[in-house]
Amino acid sequence: MSDSQPGMIHGHVQYAKGAAEEVIGNITGSEEWKKSGQQDKEAAINEMHEAKQLADKETDYSDRNKSVLNAEGKAESALGRAVGCEGMVENGEEKKHASE
Template sequence: MSGTNQNRGENPSQLSGHLQYVKGAASEMIGNTLDSASWKDYGRQDKEAAIGQMRAAKQQGDEEMDYSARKASSLSAEGKLQNVAGGLTGCGGMQERGSEKEKVAEQKTTEGW
C-alpha cells in the first residue's frame, strides 16, 4: 500500500519522510475513528516506512556532512533552529541533529578551529 522515495530509486528525504509519517498518522486516526483494521494497518505501514526513510536520510546526511568546513556561528544558529523546530513538531531526530551541530559549534569556538 505504501511506498517510499527509496523504493522508487530516489534519495531518501527528511521532508518526504515527515510528510509520509503525517499521512500515516492521519490514516491510522481515520481507522481508529471508523474502527477499520485496513485503515489502521495502512497508517501503521506508512509510518514505519516513513521512519525508515527519515533514518536513511539522516544517515546519508551524516555521511555527507563536513562540519570542519562550516563556520561555528552558522552551525550554532542552524542547530538552535533545528532544536526548536524538533521540539515544536515532536521530532527527536531533528532535535538530536540540532544538538550535535550546537556541540560542534561550541567545540570550534572553544578550541579555535
C-alpha cells in the first residue's frame, strides 16, 4: 500500500489481482505466484479493514432518508453475498439496521 489513505475500491482491485495470481500459480505450479497472490490478498484485506474503520468514524446516517438508506443497505448486502465480499454484506446490514 502507498502513503495514501486506504480505500475500499483499491482493496477490492488488489484482492482480485491476488486471486488471479494465485490461480496462475495453481495452474502453473509456481509457488512464487501462489505466494505473491496470497500476500496481495492479505494486504488487500488489511486495507479494506482500515478503510472500513475510517469510514465508520465518519459515518452518520441520522440525516439520511430512511427508505433510501434501507434500499441501499439491501442492495449492498445482496451484491456482497453475490460476489462473496463479507465487508459489503456487513456494510449493507449496518445501513439496513440504521434505517429502522
